[in-house]
Amino acid sequence: MADRAEFIKDIRSRLQNHRSRGEYRPTHAPDVPWTPSAERRRESPVSGDLPARFLGELEALGGHGRRVASIEEARDYVLSLARERGAELLVRWDEEELEELGVDAPVREAGTEVSVWRDLPDFREVAGSAEIGLTTADWAVAETGSLVVTSGPGHGRSVTLLPPTHVAVVRVEKMLPTVAEAIALYAKNGGLPANVCFHTGPSRSGDIEQALAIGVHGPGDVHVVLVG
Template identity: 40%
Template sequence: MPLRYSAEMADAGFPGTPKAQFLGAVRQALGRVSDAAQIPYGSAVGDPVELERQAAEARQRIASRQRELLEQFAATAALRSWKVFRAPALEDALGYVTSLAVALSASKVVRSNQEVFAELAVDAALQHRGVQVIPVAQSAGRDRAQLREEMASTAMGITGADYAVAETGSVVVLPRRGLSRLVSVVPPVHVALVRPQEVVASLDDVFLLRRLEYYRRGGDMGSYLNFITGPSRTADIEQTLVVGVHGPKEVHLVLLG
């Protein structure tokens, strides 16, 4: 449940124009007198039944092209400066992640809590090589400030993915218990583990599926949705590309299957 404002707080009388008055001024500028809410616009408020139908179609289309989309995703991601590693077997993925941590001489890495880690025993493999793994979880009894400080001093953040977008080479990360927003942005290296079933064809697919999910969850989008497409960059000085500003300089994509 969202942390809702109490009626008291909402009525605490912030400065500004009351909504009705503000919208009235907009309506006046538009030269209309009618009440705005009466204007019908079907597609701004989605019909869950129709969305279900479209989503089922999309999932079928994606499933039938999964291999092809996986190839496209890997190729596009590489063009967007992800370091792509294809892992046919789980051991390959574990080997890649551990050797990466060793190459970085990382003593600590932080990882989020996603389904993929149930399949892939990253913690054990890393600890075996002497790398401490900090899982993000409130139950671990740490407060936010502590977690944050720890995160700032780790060399690598590992996450799963909710979607991998073939069109753009992006990994989409959604909030859930055990997933800090900061794991994929604070440490200088980010590793994303992607399973074949997470690949979708396009941005349209992501937005269709999330839109449906919004209605399924009774009108909740979740607090955030992040598309990550390659490393952090800037061209703010002389339009010259520099990789690695506030986010990670190095991003790795481990594609399972």
């Protein structure tokens, strides 16, 4: 086992050399497509209709998104998705907003069992067999079409990941322009949950002869319903 104090001491001694030499610069500055220019804007021009931008980006990635006016419409979206997929099991976060959505009863009526992420004897069994995972999201990022999902009681990471279909119902107030702004918010609030993940479209791989393959490990079928 490497001794931590020794390890750090060793690095410190190597850095003496560095510090005595002052700032080091490469011989020539990075060039052509990277050359800084004064006229360039400093921030990404993400403004205007954020929900529209988000939905456009998500569609371009192969995801599905819709903006709805009411909670009822969102409920209908989830319900018809469960029907269309012929799902036997839907697993959802234990989360007040999803209680308000009130999908459990109609989805069960339509023949899909609903499992809520609390007091599960074996989470792998549930999340691993569900066809649909239903969650909310901390944020939706317009620039990239990303959802920001976080861990916590009732917020299973597996729900966003193991079922082949992931649907998130997100209030439109949760839109942010850029990834940087989302990160800045976590930085400002001075604490991160054990897990924060930016989901940007469906799972994909190009490993076999560069053919785009969707849904290799994570969900290939991704839906976001923006409410409001």
